[in-house]
Amino acid sequence: MATFAEQLKNEIARIAKKELRAETKQLKLFASQQRSENAALKRRLSDLEAALKRLGKAQVKATVASPEKEAGPALRFRAGGFASLRKKLDLTAAEMAKLLNVSPQSVYHWEIGKSRPRASQLPAISAVRKMGKKDVTERLAA
Secondary structure, three states, X not given: OOOHHXXXXXXXXXXXXXXXXXXXXXXXXXXXXXXXXXXXXXXXXXXXXXXXXXXXXXXXXXXXXXXXXXXXXXXXXXXXXXXXXXXXOOOOHHHHHHHHOOOHHHHHHHHHXXXXXXXXXXXXXXXXXXXXXXXXXXXXXX
């Protein structure tokens, strides 16, 4: 038969375990709530980052598009049209390059469609389109 001391010891252990279960149950519940709140915050953060990324791209597009609107009509470039312009004005690639302040290699690449002129070079090409042969020869002589 168990002694009084052993029974007391067992009873104290049982009551202590019971109280610990109640405390740990509350802690587990709290930890579970914290995990779900963390997950919700992570989802919200990723959504906000995606929205910020979209807004950044839209803002870059708006800033790129706004100078074109301020400049007036949109300037277009077509490789075949550029080559025919050079032939119409009876210019070599080097002479056309000198008019536009670019390298002759750039003119050659534009004509074959290997590359395109920068947006800053389009107004100069547009100005050459409006010139006649006499204007071009005068400009090259100067």
